[in-house]
Amino acid sequence: MSAAIGSPAVGPAATAEHLVRAVNVTKSFGTNEVLKGVDLTVDPGEVVCLLGPSGSGKTTFLRLINQMESLTGGRIWVGGELVGVEERDGRLHTRPDKDIARQRSRVGMVFQRFNLFPHMTALENVMEAPVQVKRLPRAAVRQEAERLLDMVGLAERARYYPSQLSGGQQQRVAIARALAMKPELMLFDEPTSALDPELVGEVLAVMRTLAEEGTTMIVVTHEMSFARGVADRVVFMDAGVVVEEGHPDQVLLAPREERTRTFLQRVKADAEADAQREAELARTLSETATP
Amino acid sequence: MTTTAPAPAAVAEERPGLIDARPVRHPWRWLAIAVIAVLVAMLVNLLIGNPAFHWSFVLQAMNQSPVIEGFWKGTILVTVLAMVLGVALGVLLAVMRLSDNPVLRGVSWVYTWFFRAIPRYVLLTIMGALGILFQQGIALGVPFDWVIIRALGLSGDWRFATFDANTVFVGLTGGVIGLAASEAAYMAEIARAGILSVDKGQMEAAQALGMSRSRAMRRVVLPQAMRVIVPPTGNETIAMLKDTSLLLAIPVGTELFFQLQAIGTRTYETFPVLVAATLYYLIASSVLMVGQAYLERRFGRGFGTQVSSDADKAAKGLAAGSAK
Numbered sequence: 112m113s114a115a116i117g118s119p120a121v122g123p124a125a126t127a128e129h130l131v132r133a134v135n136v137t138k139s140f141g142t143n144e145v146l147k148g149v150d151l152t153v154d155p156g157e158v159v160c161l162l163g164p165s166g167s168g169k170t171t172f173l174r175l176i177n178q179m180e181s182l183t184g185g186r187i188w189v190g191g192e193l194v195g196v197e198e199r200d201g202r203l204h205t206r207p208d209k210d211i212a213r214q215r216s217r218v219g220m221v222f223q224r225f226n227l228f229p230h231m232t233a234l235e236n237v238m239e240a241p242v243q244v245k246r247l248p249r250a251a252v253r254q255e256a257e258r259l260l261d262m263v264g265l266a267e268r269a270r271y272y273p274s275q276l277s278g279g280q281q282q283r284v285a286i287a288r289a290l291a292m293k294p295e296l297m298l299f300d301e302p303t304s305a306l307d308p309e310l311v312g313e314v315l316a317v318m319r320t321l322a323e324e325g326t327t328m329i330v331v332t333h334e335m336s337f338a339r340g341v342a343d344r345v346v347f348m349d350a351g352v353v354v355e356e357g358h359p360d361q362v363l364l365a366p367r368e369e370r371t372r373t374f375l376q377r378v379k380a381d382a383e384a385d386a387q388r389e390a391e392l393a394r395t396l397s398e399t400a401t402p
Numbered sequence: 403m404t405t406t407a408p409a410p411a412a413v414a415e416e417r418p419g420l421i422d423a424r425p426v427r428h429p430w431r432w433l434a435i436a437v438i439a440v441l442v443a444m445l446v447n448l449l450i451g452n453p454a455f456h457w458s459f460v461l462q463a464m465n466q467s468p469v470i471e472g473f474w475k476g477t478i479l480v481t482v483l484a485m486v487l488g489v490a491l492g493v494l495l496a497v498m499r500l501s502d503n504p505v506l507r508g509v510s511w512v513y514t515w516f517f518r519a520i521p522r523y524v525l526l527t528i529m530g531a532l533g534i535l536f537q538q539g540i541a542l543g544v545p546f547d548w549v550i551i552r553a554l555g556l557s558g559d560w561r562f563a564t565f566d567a568n569t570v571f572v573g574l575t576g577g578v579i580g581l582a583a584s585e586a587a588y589m590a591e592i593a594r595a596g597i598l599s600v601d602k603g604q605m606e607a608a609q610a611l612g613m614s615r616s617r618a619m620r621r622v623v624l625p626q627a628m629r630v631i632v633p634p635t636g637n638e639t640i641a642m643l644k645d646t647s648l649l650l651a652i653p654v655g656t657e658l659f660f661q662l663q664a665i666g667t668r669t670y671e672t673f674p675v676l677v678a679a680t681l682y683y684l685i686a687s688s689v690l691m692v693g694q695a696y697l698e699r700r701f702g703r704g705f706g707t708q709v710s711s712d713a714d715k716a717a718k719g720l721a722a723g724s725a726k
Contacts, residue, residue: 177610179606179609179610208614208615209614212609212612212613212614213612215609215610215611215612216611216612217612218610219610220607220610222603222606222607222610224603226601226603226604226606226607227607228604228607228608228622228626229626229704229705230625230626230701230703230704230705231704232704239611239621240611240612240613243613243617243621244611244612244613244617272703272704273704274704274705285607288611289610289611292611292612
């Protein structure tokens with residue numbers, strides 16, 4: 112990509128009011144082009160849900176914001192700062208690792224598979240980054256970590272190891288761990304996809320609280336009701352591009368694009384099929400059970 | 403579940419109670435016990451009855467001060483130092499092997515290739531002979547200083563300190579260096595397997611929190627890798643304990659087996675000194691096994707099966723209290 116640096120359309124000055132600004136973002140893994148020119152802005156305090164079929168590139172896009180992958184083309188600014196590269200003497204330079212670590216420390220990330228540190232207790236997980244990265248005094252960090260665990264409803268589980276917690280509890284600890292760095296932005300990568308159905312609610316409840324407190328969030332999710340109830344804006348992606356974005360009611364109830372409609376219908380059909388399968392299964396079981 | 407319900411009156415009598423079954427019989431077990439009992443009796447008879455054991459001499463030999471000194475310095479100290487250096491260098495080599503830098507990867511591979519190929523006995527013999535290579539001693543200074551000095555038309559040298567190669571490579575120091583160098587090659591493979599056993603998501607999660615690669619490696623990946631690294635390292639330590647008897651190749655005299663054999667040759671009591679050596683090695687490796695068990699518990703924290711630290715106990719207590 113050879114987007115002109117410093118041209119008014121993409122210059123840093125234009126990003127002042129946006130917390131995240133992505134322009135023409137492309138990403139290829141080998142010959143496989145996963146993102147084909149994604150534009151997206153997120154303002155402070157906004158909650159944006161990324162929806163789309165698997166393979167649409169939404170998780171990859173999220174990972175690019177936090178530099179878990181590096182961009183192939185386009186630019187992403189977070190807090191007015193170019194991500195991964197910097198502009199000097201009229202050309203781009205890859206940022207040194209230290210700089211990338213600093214940029215990452217300002218963005219919290221919650222993973223599908225929690226990724227808690229299994230050799231540390233819940234409390235130690237939450238304390239780790241503020242102590243090791245920010246070098247804050249232990250006592251203060253501990254107090255703050257206890258407050259965060261209390262906020263996610265796990266105060267009495269502080270001394271448990273992740274293996275002693277349920278999936279929903281682990282994910283709530285992971286959220287507390289990310290919040291401990293006081294990030295300007297929270298990224299959620301399918302936070303409830305690896306959970307048993309009855310544990311999804313407790314994680315979504317914590318996320319809802321965060322949204323109400325004004326946390327800026329980008330959430331990749333398949334939870335339609337969460338998107339409708341909490342998101343300020345919904346972005347529908349398919350095959351590496353943004354197909355449609357807008358208010359959740361508009362996108363989810365009155366989609367303008369055919370592809371969005373097809374996707375939503377399939378999600379609905381899948382849910383109905385699931386329900387039907389369950390009902391059938393229950394019927395068969397009860398039939399075989401009665402002699 | 404779906405059986406037709408019997409008449410209510412019969413229920414009370416027909417419900418099965420406690421199980422009082424006869425155990426399965428194990429006649430072969432009894433036969434095995436009999437055979438082993440006979441063998442043990444024969445062994446005891448041999449140990450007590452055969453005068454070649456000369457037990458009083460065994461204890462005497464074990465108590466000789468050169469033997470004790472050889473045990474502490476040549477066996478224990480060398481084992482500890484060689485393992486500490488070997489593990490440190492091995493972990494460093496493993497991290498290099500897994501780094502993004504192709505030069506570091508190559509260096510690590512060549513090191514492992516070289517030192518794994520050489521038998522320890524040969525390596526230690528080479529250590530003892532290295533003095534031949536460095537007859538003017540080993541100097542700390544500017545590399546190729548004589549070339550630069552000649553090119554600039556100057557005289558003298560740029561060496562700041564010179565060591566006598568025969569004191570560096572000979573004796574216990576040489577033994578520690580040689581054994582550690584060899585151990586590092588094996589430890590590198592063990593540590594690499596340990597690091598690779600840690601889920602990729604751990605490094606990602608640590609970096610997402612703003613940790614540098616090296617800090618994430620130290621704080622997050624390596625402590626988890628230790629769970630996989632410790633058990634084979636315990637085996638390596640016990641193997642090292644035994645390999646200290648190879649120090650003879652350098653040659654080093656301050657070593658357990660050498661000292662005991664010397665007593666054996668001097669007194670013609672060949673067999674008792676071998677028994678004495680066996681006892682020493684048995685005792686030392688038993689102590690190491692206890693240490694290994696402790697380390698395995700320490701690094702197994704958070705992985706379910708074992709519970710040791712206070713935090714675990716507290717957690718268990720809580721878990722029991724608020725029954726999950």
